[in-house]
Amino acid sequence: MKDVARHVGVSQATVSYVLNDTVDEHIPEDTRERVWSAIRELGYRPHVGARQMRTQRTNLIGFVTDQIATTPYAGAIIKGAQDAARQAGKMLLLVNTDGIADVERAAIETLLEHRALGIIFATMYHRPIVLPPALREVKTVLLDCYVEDRSVASVTPDEVQGGHDATEALIKKGHRRIAFINNADPIPATFGRLKGYQQALTEHGIPLDQSLIRTVAADSSVACYDSTLALMRPASRPTALFCFHDRMAMGAYDALRTLGLSIPGDVAVVGFDNMEVIASALHPGLSTMQLPHYEMGVWSVQFLLGATTDIQGGDGPIQKVIRCPYIERASV
């Protein structure tokens, strides 16, 4: 390090700040560049072991997920977390575990060995989890998941508000016969969105009609296509349709077209997720509820770093719930 400092003509402290990416010290970008090129030129490699033994701190945040990095649904969670980390001068180190317990354990141990400041444990969809034991030893935020006893801080989407606002968007356009194609899986999104749907109907004095509610397998666009056909019997046809997610809405679009029904003229459609590759590509564009993936990612990092002053409701670790905004396109 002495050599690098001499080579560049700066103090050893400056070299150290650059090496440690210390954002608080205002080192000109120009100087940083010169330090880094001297490092490369002289072949100097700071040894993390030696360094950490002195400082016992790193700028790393561990991010452990079941399968967000490998699936197309929730990448914005990672984007939000990494943007917030970068903003704070930290780096997000990700491990995608497929939810295999051994791999989770090894990932957490590795991140702890490398002195991560804390760990964000994130799931691809909102669900309860069993906490990997090693997370009890470190500052942890659960992202898009929670433990049943609420003993660890978490951040999740407001499924009830989302279901409520989706339904209300339709009611506000004058619809009263609003069908709901729900997911068959017993997960928080299924229960929460149904509850929100019912609340919105009740608030607006619309009696619940069970015949307008169907449940289908979430990954079957065919089942959603068939359910839409069944719901659209001429005698009792609803004028609006709320679909559990955008992929289901894609199947519903096909069914409505097959029946010669126009969107939104004959039937208005609202989805959930705001999955861009689908919602903005459909004709007409799909109005939908946005899962607050990005915002949850941001919040989790800010909480971990102590940068958020969120008020805790009641006792125990904070269970943050974030609203799902309504994204209007042309299907309602």
Add this chain to the structure above:
Amino acid sequence: MKDVARHVGVSQATVSYVLNDTVDEHIPEDTRERVWSAIRELGYRPHVGARQMRTQRTNLIGFVTDQIATTPYAGAIIKGAQDAARQAGKMLLLVNTDGIADVERAAIETLLEHRALGIIFATMYHRPIVLPPALREVKTVLLDCYVEDRSVASVTPDEVQGGHDATEALIKKGHRRIAFINNADPIPATFGRLKGYQQALTEHGIPLDQSLIRTVAADSSVACYDSTLALMRPASRPTALFCFHDRMAMGAYDALRTLGLSIPGDVAVVGFDNMEVIASALHPGLSTMQLPHYEMGVWSVQFLLGATTDIQGGDGPIQKVIRCPYIERASV
């Protein structure tokens, strides 16, 4: 470590093997569990610094990407790499950089400081890159990208073969008037798939008709919708359509339906990407070319670990090219 060994009743070597996840030593799962619970009970945390200074090796593979982890297009690259890493007893540590040079440099430095065995540098879509300088210092594989001077090993999809086989699948069903909606971006996929399209036509004695080729912005489903309408003028209507990617095919489907044309009865359609959320959800299911994302991920790790004996074509580091298989559904 002595305490842990005594507590469990095993040798210190065994504790060390468990800590290091040494897969070669056949330590019963039962023993591993007991070691880990003793570690937790006794609050022992192995110090990676001390350990690494002795061994100078870790079981970590660095994976640096512009935005695969945060976008819905190429997650299978990470899945393939992580499966191959796991198979070899290694762990993939990911950093998603948004392609920001400073962040890339910091990510690579961090991974090197933590003694990663090597680094996989992966891009969301197939393209040439400027190599981050720090990668010259470490064993590196470029994944879904390459440097123009071919001075670093790489693995990329065979765009020409993909374009060829997509076109040939249509020719084999008897089509001779085959339109191609290509991407307007000057990237390898654009040039390669066009070349493959032309090769297949030539091989089958079909003259090239430039009026059947359109280029549109890759992210505009509206432009693809409009191009399809324009291509389908009754007097000169093609009987088949090859779309640059599945999202474009989604726009083409809409346009064909608007025109009252059936798929594949009036017009056969083939896409590219095999993006499951679209290709298998469309009605009829979309026949498409699969990008070998998973296979490229596997290959990159195996190459990094020296586990593949791929023959190198010519001089310089290997430039591996992997075939895109044809996935048949119901649109052809």
